[in-house]
Amino acid sequence: MSKSVKDILIEMKNLSELMVDLAYSALLFNSRDAAEEVIKLENKVNRLNYEIKKESLLAARSVEDAEELTALLEVGEAAESIANSAKDIADLVLKGIKPHPVFKMVMEESDEIIVRVTIEEGSELAGKSLGDLLLATRTGMRVIAIRRGESWIYGPDRNTVLAEKDTLIAKGNEAGAELLFALAKNEMTLEDIGCSIE
Amino acid sequence: MSKSVKDILIEMKNLSELMVDLAYSALLFNSRDAAEEVIKLENKVNRLNYEIKKESLLAARSVEDAEELTALLEVGEAAESIANSAKDIADLVLKGIKPHPVFKMVMEESDEIIVRVTIEEGSELAGKSLGDLLLATRTGMRVIAIRRGESWIYGPDRNTVLAEKDTLIAKGNEAGAELLFALAKNEMTLEDIGCSIE
Structure with missing residues (x-):
């Protein structure tokens, strides 16, 4: 083979x-x-x-x-x-078909949800790679795409470095989404999450 | 609707x-x-x-x-x-078709891997629900099935309580799998992971 x-x-x-x-x-x-x-x-x-x-x-x-x-x-x-x-x-x-309002509810109530969050000024996420952040392991959220200005990064890997103002599309559960929002909005630091796996 | x-x-x-x-x-x-x-x-x-x-x-x-x-x-x-x-x-x-050996390698090297791990004596995972453990948020590993003795639990939810000797089939990345193995084998406690989200 x-x-x-x-x-x-x-x-x-x-x-x-x-x-x-x-x-x-x-x-x-x-x-x-x-x-x-x-x-x-x-x-x-x-x-x-x-x-x-x-x-x-x-x-x-x-x-x-x-x-x-x-x-x-x-x-x-x-x-x-x-x-x-x-x-x-x-x-x-x-085709420009507007999804039925019920679709949004379906996505929000699924076992795994998809969220969109923008990295704000001062967030620890900026300037670090997904691998260094251990983001998936720490929050359970997997980043599937990143919007940076007018361009997109699809299927980022552990070497992808995040930047301020990046908009992340991420998948995971609700508790993980809350952590990701708090990190991106600089309401929480990695130390607050404090996983000792570094 | x-x-x-x-x-x-x-x-x-x-x-x-x-x-x-x-x-x-x-x-x-x-x-x-x-x-x-x-x-x-x-x-x-x-x-x-x-x-x-x-x-x-x-x-x-x-x-x-x-x-x-x-x-x-x-x-x-x-x-x-x-x-x-x-x-x-x-x-x-x-049909009893034996998968080509390459399939195992494919599964082990995918972005998201699937692992099987048994909860050993003394592991903190035993006796707690997936929701209380915040397992997905803490380790990034999502439990998709549990083998308990001769029976199976498919698609467990946050109320599913784990037990000693349960075999978990879980999906996530490599770093998360290592954490899950350590927790299940009682080589690490939840405090070691130490997420402050409780």
Whole structure:
């Protein structure tokens, strides 16, 4: 098995999950930018799925190989299908369809909620990377996108450095969202949260 | 708009997301139980989607209504389609297909990983509810299923009380997984993590 199939599948899985979150947030905050990014990512996922099929067919040398590879192909198909569902949601935003008011309530009362928060002056979040902040571990909130001025960063990683005035789109639960708001609005410091894992 | 459409959609969204996590974990840990639960949940999601369609059709009174309701129907369809993708993955486990070794690597190197950990004697996790523990907020790890003896609890909520010997299936990032392992193995206490949010 070439290393590339593994990497392709990791990317597909990450992208498909990011796309679902982005699509819901695009609808929630009526963001054409986020919706357009979902469409771009969907094209990428489709290409990656094609690559997985090609590489898998080349890798199969025996019946056992073929059986095991079936599961990989199926996971690739599932990721593509999840990506397509995300695209369908994003399409609604691009068509300009106004979501029913009930949708906002649905998003606010789900097990996992999506919130938008801007980093204010003096917040400790500014100038540090997501990895250094251990933001997901400390607050349970995963940043899925960042709006910086006119541009966007989608699917930031642990090396992404936050800046003052960044608007974060993040996913997690209510208690975590409160912590994130307090940190971003400089009403709380990392020391207040005080996790000793540094 | 009746309250029920909102509640149905929240349930569909929660279930479809749970199903994807459960399906991946079923494949990762070769768990027929988890795979069978995915199949059961898929039937439930299909029924819920039928209900949403019915309620939406009854609720539409004007062209504007109809346009807004379209978005709700589409979100319902997307959730059902995500649920179907999860079912396809679960089917592999039920068919007894052994996943390619690369799949385990994919799961271990994704942005969000799924881990399995058993609560050992003396761990502070035992006897407390997920809500009281603020586990997701403190560690970033979301418990998606709990194996207790021969039975399973799927999609536990904040009122679910953990017990010694429970095996948790949880999703989050690597740093969070380390914290969860340390808590479950009684190598660390909640005070060590020391979040001041209590």
